[in-house]
Amino acid sequence: GATIGILGGGQLGRMLATAAAELGLSVHIYCPDTDPPAAAVAAGTTIAPYEDAEALARFAAAVDVVTYEFENVPVSAVEGLGDRVRPGPRALEVAQDRLTEKAFLAECGLPVAPHRGVSSPEEIAGALTDLGGVGILKTRRMGYDGKGQVRLVPGVDVARAFASIGEVPAIVEALVPFDAETSTVLARGADGRTAAYTAPANEHSEGILRRSTVPGPLTAGLEAEAQRLTADVAEALGYVGVLAIEWFVTGDPANPLVANEMAPRVHNTGHWTQDAAVTSQFENHIRAIAGWPLGSTARTADAVMLNLIGHDADDWQRHLDTAGAKLHLYGKRDTRPGRKMGHVNVLSRGVDFRAGG
Numbered sequence: 001g002a003t004i005g006i007l008g009g010g011q012l013g014r015m016l017a018t019a020a021a022e023l024g025l026s027v028h029i030y031c032p033d034t035d036p037p038a039a040a041v042a043a044g045t046t047i048a049p050y051e052d053a054e055a056l057a058r059f060a061a062a063v064d065v066v067t068y069e070f071e072n073v074p075v076s077a078v079e080g081l082g083d084r085v086r087p088g089p090r091a092l093e094v095a096q097d098r099l100t101e102k103a104f105l106a107e108c109g110l111p112v113a114p115h116r117g118v119s120s121p122e123e124i125a126g127a128l129t130d131l132g133g134v135g136i137l138k139t140r141r142m143g144y145d146g147k148g149q150v151r152l153v154p155g156v157d158v159a160r161a162f163a164s165i166g167e168v169p170a171i172v173e174a175l176v177p178f179d180a181e182t183s184t185v186l187a188r189g190a191d192g193r194t195a196a197y198t199a200p201a202n203e204h205s206e207g208i209l210r211r212s213t214v215p216g217p218l219t220a221g222l223e224a225e226a227q228r229l230t231a232d233v234a235e236a237l238g239y240v241g242v243l244a245i246e247w248f249v250t251g252d253p254a255n256p257l258v259a260n261e262m263a264p265r266v267h268n269t270g271h272w273t274q275d276a277a278v279t280s281q282f283e284n285h286i287r288a289i290a291g292w293p294l295g296s297t298a299r300t301a302d303a304v305m306l307n308l309i310g311h312d313a314d315d316w317q318r319h320l321d322t323a324g325a326k327l328h329l330y331g332k333r334d335t336r337p338g339r340k341m342g343h344v345n346v347l348s349r350g351v352d353f354r355a356g357g
């Protein structure tokens with residue numbers, strides 16, 4: 001069978017490699033970090049910096065198609081691999097910069113929060129005034145799990161806020177008052193066909209996803225709208241693979257869905273699909289990049305996905321005998337606060353997926 005190359009060796013790479021193995025495909029991981037979680041389930045692993053052009057070229061020669069599981073892989077590394085990378089470098093480039101990303105999503109017809117690009121305390125103060133006195137300051141690049149973000153309230157010390165994110169180019173976003181958060185995880189095949197999963201209710205604390213529940217908060221009409229808009233983004237990028245859009249659900253009939261951000265990869269809010277969908281997001285990503293037809297995204301059960309973050313995972317054994325619980329651990333040795341160590345999918349009522357829904 002074919003060999004799939006994955007840039008990045010974290011838990012997403014690990015779960016992609018497992019899905020590939022189940023389809024009879026092998027995976028070769030390329031990543032700069034020692035002891036990557038994905039290495040344990042991959043047929044091969046190269047540990048080298050993304051800037052090492054020779055190592056990258058050897059990796060590329062050993063695989064049939066390349067994908068990435070981490071959106072901060074340098075675009076230059078991906079461009080050097082030519083057209084064997086799915087999704088392509090444009091998706092990565094857009095998703096790496098919050099300002100570019102918002103402009104692109106808006107161009108595709110997705111409502112986004114009012115925002116301003118800023119690179120000084122004076123600009124932050126001006127943006128905050130424009131946006132009504134409250135907002136969130138975020139680094140344009142490299143943020144994830146709420147890192148590089150700070151809330152701005154009236155009277156805030158803007159110089160201190162700027163210092164706290166490292167005085168790098170940033171964005172100030174208006175605070176979106178939301179009833180719920182959700183996400184559309186959508187697969188697009190090499191033939192341009194798309195299939196999307198039920199959008200869950202996503203709960204965060206301290207900027208990190210804690211829990212995703214399906215069915216989620218969207219009416220059938222909004223679900224269809226979110227899927228249509230996500231497909232538009234995928235189409236505009238000529239995207240092949242799994243793409244996620246995170247949404248705020250506002251409760252405002254005039255503007256019910258506001259896009260927060262995109263992820264050009266499989267997504268934490270799609271982990272429930274491993275145990276409660278006919279085809280998981282990981283399998284569908286592999287199918288798409290391998291040029292295979294997509295599998296059914298139909299949901300087979302109601303489910304709650306609980307992230308095991310930091311010391312949440314210390315007593316992982318307790319999930320082994322919980323009715324309906326399926327435990328997934330990432331094999332990470334060091335427990336650190338805020339580090340994603342695993343997740344549990346807790347299934348409840350079964351759904352007759354043949355009837356739809």
Ligand code: ATP
Pocket residue numbers: 113136138143144145146147173174175176177181204207208246260261
């Ligand atoms: P990840 O990529 O891991 O999802 P991130 O670091 O890119 O995280 P964001 O998605 O930008 O972070 O923000 C994390 C969370 O903070 C959001 O899911 C939401 O709960 C809250 N948040 C972010 N931006 C806004 C906003 N403009 N208005 C209201 N809440 C927000």
Ligand code: MG
Pocket residue numbers: 143144145261
């Ligand atoms: Mg993000």
Ligand code: MG
Pocket residue numbers: 246260261
């Ligand atoms: Mg996010």
